[in-house]
Amino acid sequence: MYLCINGDIMEDKKINPLLTGSAETMLQSFYARAKYSRKKNAKFYDAKAIELVGKIDYDFSKAEKDSTMSNGVIARTIVFDELVKDFINKNPDCTVVNIACGLDTRFYRMDNGRITWYNVDLPETIEVRDAIYHESGRVSTIGISATDPAWADKVTKRGKMLFIIEGLSMYLTSDENAQMLSIIRDKFDNATVLMECLAKKWVNKERTEKSIQDTGAKFVFGADTFDDLGKAADGFRCIKNDDIIRGMTEIMPILKPFRKLPFLKKITQKILIFEKA
Template structure:
C-alpha cells in the first residue's frame, strides 16, 4: 500500500464502519488493554477522516470492542472445529477479523455494498483465500460468488440494528435457500435502545438510525424460518476485557438484559 491517504466518501450506515475501525485501532494501541487488532493499528493512519466524534464517544467504542471480543471467541471456536470452512462476513466494512482468525486453510469473503467495498479494496487489496464481494446482502446474486462450499459460517455484526424486520428476513432467507451447513452468528440490538442512537454520538453524527432489535432467537419468530437455535449470547462477557469491574456485576440480570445480543443459530 502507498503512503497516500484514503479519503472515504461515505455517509449514513456505511459511514459507521469508520467509527468501528477507529475504536478497535485505538483500543489496541493502548498497551494496558488485552484486545489486539494489529491490522487496524497498522492501517488507521492511512485513512483521511475526521475521527474527533469517535474519539469522544466512549459508549460506542466500549461496545465495539466488547462485541469484537465475543465474536472473536465464537468465530475462533467454529474455525477450530471446522478448519477448512468458508466464512462470509456480512456488512464487513473495514473489519479485520480474518487477520486475527486465519489458520492458513479457511476461505473468507468480505461482503458489503459496492461503495463500501470500493473503500475497503483501496486499503486492503485482498485476493485469494480472503476476498471481497461488492453487493447488497438483500440481493441473492452475492451467493453465487461464494464458490467454495462446505461448512459455512455467516457473521452478521453491526448491521441488523439499521435494518427493518422484513430485510432481516430476506437476508436470512438468502442464506437458508442458497447454502447447506449454514451456521450464523448475528448481532441484534436490545429493542429498548431502538430509536436511542443519540446515546452513541459518533453514530448519530453519521445520520444512521437504529430501526430494529431482538433480545433472543425466539424473538425472531418467522424471520429465522428454517433455522434452529444454538444459543443466545451477548456482549456483556466482552465488557470484562475493557474493565475488570464488570466481573463484579456480570451476575446481575439487568446487565445481560440490555446488552447487545449475539444470536447463534444454524440451518435446520
C-alpha cells in the same frame, strides 16, 4: 448513503472516504479497534487498523470521545473473535462469510492457513476496502448488498459454513433482516450464523452513541433472543442466545460482580447463534 474517493488512492496519499448513514459507521468501528489495540494487555491487536487510521483523511474526534460506541465495538469484537475462533478450531476447512464487513480485519487474526473467507459489503464500501487490502485467494471480497440474493452465487467454496453478521442488523428493517437470512437459508447448507442484534431497549435511541447519531444512521431493529426474530428465523434452529457481557467485563473488570444481573443482560448487545434446521 454514498461513498466516493477524491483522487487516486496511492501509498503516499491519504484516503478520503466521504460517507453518510450506516456506511460511515464502519469508520467509527475501525477507529475504536485501532485505539483499543494500542492499550497494554489488549485482548486483541488490530495491526491493520492502527496502520491505516493515519492514512485516512477523516475526523475521528467524535469517535474518540464516544466511549459508549467504542466500548460496545470492543466488547463485541472480543466475543466474536472467541466464537469465530472456536468454530474454526472445530471446522478447520470451513468457509466464513463476513456480511457487512466494512474494514474488518478478523480474517488476519483467525487465519489457520486453510479457511476460505469472503468479505461482503456494499459496492462502494468494497471499493475502498479493495483499494486498501487488495484481497484475493482464500480471502476475497464481494461488493453486493446483503439483501441481494446475487451475492450467494459468488460464494463458490462451500462445505461447513459460518456467517458473521456484525454491526448490521440494527440498521436494517425487520423485512430486510428476514430477506438477508432467507438468502442464507435458501442458498446454503451446513450454515451456522452469528448475528449481533441491538437490545430491543435501544431501538430508535441512536442518540446514546453520539458518533453514530452524527452519521445519520438509525437504530431500527432489535432482538433480545432468537425467538424475537420471529418468521425471519424460519428454517433455523437456535443454538444459543449469547451476548457481549463477557467482552464488557474484559475491558471494564468493575462489572464482573454484576455480570449475571438481569438488568445488565437486558441492555447489552446480543449475539444470536443459530443454524439451518
